[in-house]
Amino acid sequence: MSERSAAPAGLALVESLVNTLDLESGGDSLDSPDVRERFGIAEAELPAARELRESLRATLLAHAGHPPHREVTPLGELLARAPLLVAIDAQDGSAALAPAGATTLTSRVAAAVAEALVAGTWTRLKACEAVTCHWAYYDRSPAGRGRWCSMQVCGARAKMRRYRAKAP
Template sequence: MGDAPEPLRLVQELVNTLDVDTGEDGLEAFLEELWGEFSGERAGEGFDAARVRVFRELLREAGMAHAGLDIPQGSLDSFTRQLTSASLVLAPRLDGAMELVPAPGLPATELLFAQVAAGIAAAGKDWLRLKACAAEDCRWLYYDRSPAGRGRWCSMAVCGSRAKMRTYRARGNVSAVS
């Protein structure tokens, strides 16, 4: 399925810092790299990693909702509160159009949340195509490029094949290989 278009790429990269299957969490390295982009120096301080982790999972749950999967009660309210706290301003572009951008002078965590909110706003309906993989052991965020927008897995070759094989085996057609 693939990479999200530019306004949503930050969302996809942030969510995919956690490998749900292995538990490997690359958030710290991601934030360190992002801090370098934000401030011109490479240091992880400045972000509240615990808040970013909560936000990351709310974004994943939004992707699950886009995929038609059940999300925990209260997730929408929590997500709305996080996005409402993102300080955005209208800024003119060189072509005369206006765009939402993070307000100046935000602390690192709020700047990240504001950049995500601005990306979601800029993406319009494309935001709904950013989905979480239907495989419970994956939940990778992918951009659904299928014509009808009905993709279910981040990769048909991996997660899709595994799901279809499990369904096939559950019907009793093939014995499971250990």
């Protein structure tokens, strides 16, 4: 949907996971074994991955000031299942977040969210306002008030609907 560039660092993982479902067509790329492999999702983990995806989408809608399109498990509950550790490099003293247990999609997402919080970029990852879209995008606008994944598609449609509603 979006012509925007990918989100920075770990947020690209969150953005690409949310965008595995095209709401307009109903296509779910997590149905593809190749896509599941790219995310490190076993077929048995598919329901949990979809639950995480929709919880992320609801959070990204909240970042844009919109309610979620349906009831979902709160993201905090899902990420609490994937505790993180602060790993310190003995050579240079640098720190990084690492999963406390097995590396799962949820633990990788938890690390990405935590790193984005520290960087101040978490709330810039949003979901498109258009109810038939809700595509994840990284808002690079100066004021951080982007509303659509694409001004040429979703933004233009919304503006045209408003214009038509005002016309006599």
